[in-house]
Amino acid sequence: MKDKIKVWDLPVRLFHWILVLSFFIAYFTEEEFLTPHVYAGYVVIGLMVFRLIWGFTGSRFARFSNFICSPAKSLAYLKDLATSKAKRYIGHNPAGSAMILLLFISLLMICISGLAVYAAEEHAGPLARFGISHGDFWEEAHEFFANFTLFLVVLHVAGVIVESRLHGESLVKSMLTGYKLIKTKSEQ
Structure with missing residues (x-):
């Protein structure tokens, strides 16, 4: 028998x-x-602000505090994952924790550089009044972090697939429904 837990x-x-989507x-x-x-882009900025607040109050x-861990713990988890010995976590695993931090930083850099490009090229947005120049620098940074984020998304999806298969659960389904199954002792 399996019980559900709201995660x-x-x-x-x-x-x-x-x-x-954004x-x-x-x-x-x-x-x-x-x-x-x-x-x-503005929706992404709003979401980032929300997630930062929700990360402390949610x-x-x-x-x-429930999932942030050291890089060493994330690397150890990836080693265990490579040998199919990775421990199952109800919430984020240590590799997921590292991915969240990398995605957050990369998305933050996209937002900052995007606002700077918008100010420099269109003279619009909240940074326009600061007279930002060097549009080429900001545009290159914006493009780099957008592509780097896409790379991280691909890694994230691959990690979700591997983790789902290893532990016999659908992580996508749990992100849709909110629930994960708790395996009984006989199933572990």
């Missing part, structure tokens, strides 16, 4: 899926469709 609260799940809208619109690109599994 991902509605705010975390909405954050996750709206972030996915990132891809921004990534695929770029300069050709500046208005949706900018609006999607439910148990949403709190940073």
